[in-house]
Amino acid sequence: MTEIFHKDDFKWSEYYTAIKGSPPRETLISALELFDKENIVSEKLLAIDLGCGSGRDTFELLKRGWNVFAIDKEQSGIDIIIGALPPEFRNKLTLVVSSFEKINLPPADLVNASYSLPFCLPEHFDELWMKIENSVLSGGRFSGVFFGLNDDWSKFSDMTFLEKNKINGMFNNFTIEYFNEKDEDGETSTGEKKHWHVYSVIAKKK
Ligand SMILES: C[S@@+](CC[C@H](N)C(=O)[O-])C[C@H]1O[C@@H](n2cnc3c(N)ncnc32)[C@H](O)[C@@H]1O
Numbered sequence: 001m002t003e004i005f006h007k008d009d010f011k012w013s014e015y016y017t018a019i020k021g022s023p024p025r026e027t028l029i030s031a032l033e034l035f036d037k038e039n040i041v042s043e044k045l046l047a048i049d050l051g052c053g054s055g056r057d058t059f060e061l062l063k064r065g066w067n068v069f070a071i072d073k074e075q076s077g078i079d080i081i082i083g084a085l086p087p088e089f090r091n092k093l094t095l096v097v098s099s100f101e102k103i104n105l106p107p108a109d110l111v112n113a114s115y116s117l118p119f120c121l122p123e124h125f126d127e128l129w130m131k132i133e134n135s136v137l138s139g140g141r142f143s144g145v146f147f148g149l150n151d152d153w154s155k156f157s158d159m160t161f162l163e164k165n166k167i168n169g170m171f172n173n174f175t176i177e178y179f180n181e182k183d184e185d186g187e188t189s190t191g192e193k194k195h196w197h198v199y200s201v202i203a204k205k206k
Helices: 012-018 026-037 056-063 075-084 087-092 122-135 164-170
Strands: 046-050 067-072 093-097 108-113 136-148 174-187 193-205
Touching (some): 012 075, 026 056, 026 108, 026 136, 026 174, 026 193, 046 056, 056 067, 056 075, 056 108, 075 093, 087 093, 108 122, 136 174, 164 193
Parallel strands (some): 046 067, 108 136
Antiparallel strands (some): 174 193
């Protein structure tokens, strides 16, 4: 089985090409619907898109009026966002090239991390989570995805895989609004077979 994210010559740009034109992640959409129910004025709110890649979630946030602080370690993803950015969104978006391991996060109404946190080095994950937790304002939300121990890629020591109990504990200062576990065979975005063990979470900070 080919593990695209661990091939020696793997480049994230291959992933960005594979997902070109893909819709925003469902977890983000559900989180935004929860904000909408609270009659928020999105133009006044800030979302961090952590591990934004080529911007499938970043663009959805911008379209809905949010200010966005989008971070990724890959310049190639950021360049795709710059190339596709309509002029009217320029003053709503801050783009930062940084790794999770070195990142500083501003206070935010939403921290969104779609399929990105599992790529944090395990020894840096707790510190990163503390930064995320501190960044989310009271009444704000986290939306994102973690990988569980049954995932095919859990044999890779440079990625982070979490037990359900650990994930629940990380949200002690939040109210969990959505928690979904998928533990099933599927495919990667480039069409390779893979067992996915994925936890999707939306939570509101107390
Ligand atoms: C699977 S992609 C997800 C991208 C986007 N959020 C999406 O849903 O399409 C994972 C992203 O995390 C980024 N990433 C991986 N390791 C990272 C790290 N240590 N620091 C910052 N970003 C990282 C990659 O560059 C990539 O863009």
